[in-house]
Amino acid sequence: MNREIHSIGLDIGSSHVRCVIGEAAENGRMNIVGYGEAESRGLRRGIVTSAEAVSESIRRAVADAEKISGLQGEAAMVNLSGEHFRGENKAGVVAVAGAGREITEDDVSRAVESASAMQLPAGWEIFSRLPQEFIIDGQDGITEPVGMTGARLESLVHIVIGPSAGRQNLDKAIRRAGLSVERMVLEPLAAAESALTDDDKEYGCALVNIGSEITSIMIFGRGAVQHTAVFPFGSLHFTKDIAHGLRVSMQEADKIKHDFGCVAAFLMNDEERQQVIEIIPVGRSESRRLSKEILCDIMQPRAVELLQHIAQEIANTQSSIPSGVVLTGGGSLARGMVEIAEQVFDAPTRLGFLDERYFGGLAGEVQTPAWAVASGLAISSIRSQVRELNSHGRSRSKKVAAWIENFREKFK
Ligand SMILES: Nc1ncnc2c1ncn2[C@@H]1O[C@H](COP(=O)(O)OP(=O)(O)OP(=O)(O)O)[C@@H](O)[C@H]1O
Numbered sequence: 001m002n003r004e005i006h007s008i009g010l011d012i013g014s015s016h017v018r019c020v021i022g023e024a025a026e027n028g029r030m031n032i033v034g035y036g037e038a039e040s041r042g043l044r045r046g047i048v049t050s051a052e053a054v055s056e057s058i059r060r061a062v063a064d065a066e067k068i069s070g071l072q073g074e075a076a077m078v079n080l081s082g083e084h085f086r087g088e089n090k091a092g093v094v095a096v097a098g099a100g101r102e103i104t105e106d107d108v109s110r111a112v113e114s115a116s117a118m119q120l121p122a123g124w125e126i127f128s129r130l131p132q133e134f135i136i137d138g139q140d141g142i143t144e145p146v147g148m149t150g151a152r153l154e155s156l157v158h159i160v161i162g163p164s165a166g167r168q169n170l171d172k173a174i175r176r177a178g179l180s181v182e183r184m185v186l187e188p189l190a191a192a193e194s195a196l197t198d199d200d201k202e203y204g205c206a207l208v209n210i211g212s213e214i215t216s217i218m219i220f221g222r223g224a225v226q227h228t229a230v231f232p233f234g235s236l237h238f239t240k241d242i243a244h245g246l247r248v249s250m251q252e253a254d255k256i257k258h259d260f261g262c263v264a265a266f267l268m269n270d271e272e273r274q275q276v277i278e279i280i281p282v283g284r285s286e287s288r289r290l291s292k293e294i295l296c297d298i299m300q301p302r303a304v305e306l307l308q309h310i311a312q313e314i315a316n317t318q319s320s321i322p323s324g325v326v327l328t329g330g331g332s333l334a335r336g337m338v339e340i341a342e343q344v345f346d347a348p349t350r351l352g353f354l355d356e357r358y359f360g361g362l363a364g365e366v367q368t369p370a371w372a373v374a375s376g377l378a379i380s381s382i383r384s385q386v387r388e389l390n391s392h393g394r395s396r397s398k399k400v401a402a403w404i405e406n407f408r409e410k411f412k
């Protein structure tokens with residue numbers, strides 16, 4: 001174990017920026033040694049609209065985390081978000097040459113490149129190449145082909161593409177805040193790092209990260225990412241519905257949502273349904289009274305509608321998800337979300353908390369699905385650093401190492 005290994009996970013969201021500072025601990029664990037949160041400014045649907053405002057939010061979140069940890073941040077693992085991401089499954093094939101036809105790093109690299117050959121819309125780029133499996137001379141299901149023998153190497157790769165400008169502007173905002181970017185990781189992939197087990201990924205499950213303005217999903221199976229999708233909606237829709245329906249300000253609506261909101265009427269008994277909430281409509285000085293049932297009548301149909309879009313997307317992929325659905329992101333915290341999601345998905349559904357086997361230190365302070373992304377980013381960085389240290393001397397190229405990242409390799 002090396003206490004010198006630290007990481008910064010920086011989740012830059014439309015409503016909050018969250019920072020987690022981690023330190024490598026025994027047996028593949030990470031101790032959380034610092035955390036900080038700031039309200040987010042200058043982002044819309046995960047995309048930077050004002051670099052200066054975003055930088056300021058980053059500075060505040062990082063400063064709080066630094067204060068708690070007593071450490072100074074340099075490079076951060078950052079989430080990549082935005083409504084335009086698209087995931088596609090591609091296949092590539094290369095011939096293996098050389099003595100004994102032993103597959104090298106270079107062959108793997110060429111096989112993944114070959115799968116990545118695609119026409120991109122102008123201004124778009126490939127963000128992630130996530131290998132699913134390799135096939136050697138027709139033998140499928142291979143995860144570590146290097147060193148094996150064969151003549152024909154095929155690769156199946158999940159490729160995520162999106163517009164370059166979003167990434168570049170995010171990069172600028174982070175640099176303005178005085179940090180460099182270690183790597184950018186797609187938001188649901190980061191959440192999966194902290195909330196899913198290897199078994200979940202192996203047997204099949206869907207991770208659904210419900211943010212403020214963006215909901216993203218990733219479907220896992222056979223230990224790899226099988227599908228990615230992003231939707232331009234999130235928990236802010238509930239706030240807008242409440243503001244509109246009750247004629248209150250957005251701030252008041254947000255407070256009502258947090259304090260009294262529920263998206264599953266069947267969780268409330270008769271007494272609770274009739275409980276009265278006092279609200280102050282915009283432009284009025286006197287309060288109005290309404291029952292909790294009316295608030296739920298506003299929120300529940302919206303929750304069902306949003307979840308149905310996601311359920312449809314999962315159904316379209318015909319994926320098998322015996323490990324069910326895992327919800328992360330602040331939006332998953334609305335009361336009744338898990339229960340209503342379980343009905344809509346018709347699959348076991350749970351909230352994605354930090355896995356206690358991997359997180360220690362101050363993990364109890366951030367043990368909510370809203371921190372899954374920041375914590376997942378921090379532990380991803382620790383895992384990469386430890387792997388790099390362990391493989392020191394072995395000649396794995398950085399490029400291949402990055403692709404193999406998140407792909408079956410276990411934290412040793
Ligand atoms: N207890 C709660 N009940 C209802 N809603 C909640 C609760 N806690 C957080 N939220 C909502 O979750 C949303 C914030 O979630 P999160 O922090 O994951 O979003 P974000 O990462 O900032 O945004 P995005 O990922 O969409 O860019 C807000 O809309 C907030 O109101």
Ligand SMILES: [Mg+2]
Binds near residue numbers: 012013187211329373
């Ligand atoms: Mg988010």
